[in-house]
Amino acid sequence: MDEKKFLADEFEANRAHLKTVAYRMLGSRAEAEDAVQEAWLRLGRSNTSEVGNLGGWLTTVVARICLDMLRSRKSRREEQLDPPVHEKIADTAKSADPEREIVLADSVGVALLVVLEQLAPAERVAFVLHDMFDLPFDEIAPVIGRTPEATRQLASRARRRVQGTTEAPEAGIEHKKEVVRAFLAASRDGNFQALLAVLHPDVVFAPDATAARFGHAGALHGAQAVATTFNGRARGALPAFVDGGFGFIVRIQDQLRIVVKIGFDGEKIATIEAIADPDHIERIEYRLFDR
Template identity: 90%
Template sequence: MTDERKKFLADEFEASRAHLKTVAYRMLGSRAEAEDAVQEAWLRLGRSEVSEIGNLGGWLTTVVARICLDMLRSRKSRREESLDPPVHEKIADMATFADPEREIVLADSVGAALLVVLEQLAPAERVAFVLHDMFDLPFDEIAPIIGRTSDATRQLASRARRRVQGKTDVSETGIEHKKEVVRAFLAASRNGNFQALLAVLHPDVVFAPDAAAARFGDAGELRGAQAVATTFKGRARGALPAFVDGGFGFIVRIDDQLRIIVKIGFDGEKIAKIEAIADPGHLEQIEYRLFDQ
């Protein structure tokens, strides 16, 4: 490949980067993971036969969608949930919806609450819904990406749309309830109310701090409601409830500086996992928004 061709590809990729990050973030709900997906697309471009790519923007967007689908499936497999069929290789033409102004509006309008809802969708549902309802890609072009027929893809997107609109258990009501659970956990922690802590914790809850967070709290990984409640009793001062990477959690400021971000996972209505991150490099990669902002 000539230097001129390499420069052309690099320039085209940079021109598409904002769009690709928007697509990836809508699918993954994490800016750090979205950056990883976009970077992987760049690496795959470097390994591809570019002379056979007719629409580079469409090719890149489809590759990012496939990478995101793989990442979503990997999440599900880690949670011991079933996998979807393999992704098809077909390249989709995304030029019909690559509108930067429209994407800016989408970025502003899709808040963390919607990302929480999207997190509840199966990988193929999420990809179908995001590509069709947010980016106007036709079903017959989405279908090869997720390895389904066009009709099956339409049904997946329709089912996802009903869930997003609050017609199932992942409605705004469910989101508000989990927000209240987080607030109740923090209040019980600050007040040293051991029984109130137990009331919101799953019996098998896991507390998993990184090395830096463990030094803050003088505790490593803990399992069980009793142990976790004991550790958090009388703490959480300076903690503020927040949406964290499309899920729930809270942040901790010390001397007006962000020091810890905590991700909270649920099993039903109970807190089942508390992941504390204090490593400065990791903190910079986490997206969060306070509940009241």
Template identity: 65%
Template sequence: MTEEKFLADRFEANRAHLRAVAYRMLGSQNEADDAVQEAWLRLTRSDAGAVENLGGWLTTVVARICLDMLRSRKSRREEPLEVDGSAPIAIPDTSADLEREAIMADSIGIALLVVLQTLAPAERVAFVLHDMFDLPFDEIAPIVGRTPEASRQLASRARRRVQGADAKAETDRSRQREIVDAFLAASRSGDFQALLTMLAPDVVFRADPTAARMGSQAEIRGAQAVAATFNGRAQGAQTALVDGGVGVQVVVGGQLRVALRLTIADGRITAIDAIADPDHLARLGVTSLD
């Protein structure tokens, strides 16, 4: 057996664990896979023979990669809408097998996944590594750049936020999902009146430049106009967790193409943001709920 094959086999033995660590930190299967792949590249560039505990070494590397990715998310800003269009957004009539994503989300719990997304990057890393994977604070400290005691405080603060928000988030997301499921059902069946009842009178639909180039108007205002846009559509749309809230995803050929971020208040949809820019979609961490 060659040295490269031996190293690859050892890495594959740790892949499932590394993916689980990365997914809990990032909330996105695609980003988790990217983090794991980056860990493999770093392993191939390192002196692997000098690593006594490969599993621990790889966990540390993946955690640092995830921390950098989380911090990078915080520093980016959304681009302003600049493209006009005239046709309503075309939601393709297609679906994809996202079983792995759903299994990963279910293994954590949607409410917990949502709450994790609200934590500061260092809090999230400390909490995930300690509370979910039993990593001692002496090992977490150098990853987050804090002392062991400060790392303990990060995890403790995150734990309090998770415990306090978990029940409320579960209730809120369940209600949001009911509204989104009903909205998609009305859209698919062409029930215009049902759509109107779920939209606030002053609802606003906005599309990013990529979505506009796909055939969407950059902005549509008012319940009548927005309902007309979605009436009879959404055949291939799926309920999903989008940017911490319940929204909609459209998958074509196994690839996420459009995400609809919905703002819901008082039981009605007040805003719909169509996001199709690939970089922006990756940062959202869209997770199927179907």
């Protein structure tokens, strides 16, 4: 069979699934169509001769496209061209096909889409791919640029919000800065109890392979294990904003060697991701806290 025809047939066979994935992430039919069309264009430009599961490959491509669109949407802070998803689905009387809209509302869930709109892009992608489409965290992690453990934590946080689980109030910027400073001070001073005080009970520590070689442990889960690992460390760490979030950096002989991203659940540190791979570090933006 001609390769182009084979790819076209496979794409058409997966189109409905891809549109569902994109719609669940974006909450907009128009944007979902755009994402699927972009996936088709990327398929035409890619060498897929060694791809064993084309459907899985396409799902990953669509997820990456949706993540980029969500991040762009958030950065622009503009209203979507489509009306809010709950308004679109509810207003079936104006639809060209009201029956189809009702079916769509039943399958997607108005309340779910409204809640998904409140999630951060990476949370949304991790939750949708894992909880709705059963992709393993090992496959989701490269899509959002996180480790599998950090991805698991993002999905867990998103799941709690979707399920309406009560969480601690989100801390403000100044408070989070103080928590990061308190974490570093407790780490330097070897104050185990002070470390426990700022860590979420289910905190996840996830170093990349290079950071692990610098003497960190592998991936860890739980406040006791993470506090033990950081107890007496962080002597040269400087608190910083990292990729728009919070964290700290470590310089060795005036060279940036480790960047750590810190994620919060309420007022507690919930994720600690250590990055030491030089190529990855080059792509990270950071700014030290004001003294």
